[in-house]
């Protein structure tokens with residue numbers, strides 16, 4: 001699935017940061033904690049949204 005637009009717990013908009021986080025921390029070599037700090041995502045409820053997300057939209061979309 002796609003990343004939720006807002007954090008489930010506090011409602012902060014986090015979806016806008018997903019592409020940069022994915023490029024730098026998942027596909028790149030940077031430390032995820034440092035990337036989240038630079039993106040301004042400081043609450044642990046928001047950080048877990050980015051850390052624990054799995055992009056399944058391309059896997060699931062053919063079956064809809």
Ligand SMILES: [Zn+2]
Pocket residue numbers: 007008009010011012043044045046047
């Ligand atoms: Zn949050």
